[in-house]
Amino acid sequence: MITELKLSCVAHLICQGFSKQEIKERIGRYQQMGINSVLALRGDALQEATDTEQQLTYAKDLNNFIHQHYPDINIYNAGYPQGHQDNSSQENDFQHQLNKLQTHSKGVITQLFFDNSKFIQYHCRLREAGYKGEIIAGIFPITQVAQITKISSMCGIFLPKKLTKNLYQYQDDPKSILQIGIDYAVEQCLELTENGLHNYHLYSMNQSEHIIEIHRQLKQHSSAPQLTG
Template identity: 30%
Template structure:
């Protein structure tokens, strides 16, 4: 099933998980998947590491498990910066053989220790190449507060438009903590004639190390209301977990009240996070 078909009928609920770092740990993911799939998501996306066959294998094995054991549609992340055409072709063949139709096309993070192949410089290049050969449904990433490497919002929107023209059918957003940033971004997209579903990505912040990592990776702004929560509970693990869930839940409820197309939860492979959020919106979505 193509994910694009979902948005013709309803609002979506989806999760993101990542493969365990070791193949031996793949079996342990079942406890997480059991809880997540009982929440009846429309799809689950599986992240993809750069520069190594083992990353590809673990992503595929987890996607197969989601599809064939839990009967939930998987979306496979696929980065391209560190791969050439033959490697991408091999990956596409595996997906076709396993009847996996949905790809979240990504450039991938730059990594000085991994050689860039120079074939695919942007996600739009990957989509254009695969679209010419295969019938996948392509999802793309978007950044409500601009990609950290962007010069400005105008160039950011040009790159995003190029990705949509290439064949992106759904956009999943990077995490954010200020809904007004997301609403403004969606409005800017519509002005730019980007009219595909734009799904907000929400990550409940449940520990201080996670907060520091998010600031470093994506530069998301922290509203004053959120900062006060962190300062108040940063030394109380349980209180911070509860406060982080409550803040994320308030974001989700506000987004749904403003008629967005769905919610994508970054679960961090923590089923309790997804369960708490879903419990709070059980009668809303």
């Protein structure tokens, strides 16, 4: 379907728990499908490799490995505007992110955030540090209170008080929660667009109707952002 529709697809590729040979096999399958871009991630260990010495440890290592063996593959990485939950030092964390992104990275797709100022600051810091790749904002449209509460807690994501109040006020009304999520995502995108930031990734979480509605609303604006799936 990807080939027939000529979609630009970025496949998620993790290195934890997989051998170098298994990674090569996965990339080979992607290329056969016409996919030439990957989101290179550390990931969590999903399985035990037969030879731990043949595993890659971090996304930076995966970047180097992909570039060495598949120089035509476009590499994207994850970014963390509010820092990675495994690193308590924000300055140390940013330097690690920068080192990763400066290792053959075409672009960065950020983790979810609900305070646009966090992304704007992150974007400015990357540019000031000399990063020239794409910087794509990760927009997470809320569909369930329990889901976003769990995710934000796990990832250390700040939820603005006004948004939190609205979510808990309507937590027993699924339709209202869905509308709040759509409205907030649209507002985030438009506000960032007004600040000259036009690239967005909408986290669909395997759902489509609310993503289609967000896209429809944004397309009505002359300064509609460039969206990725």
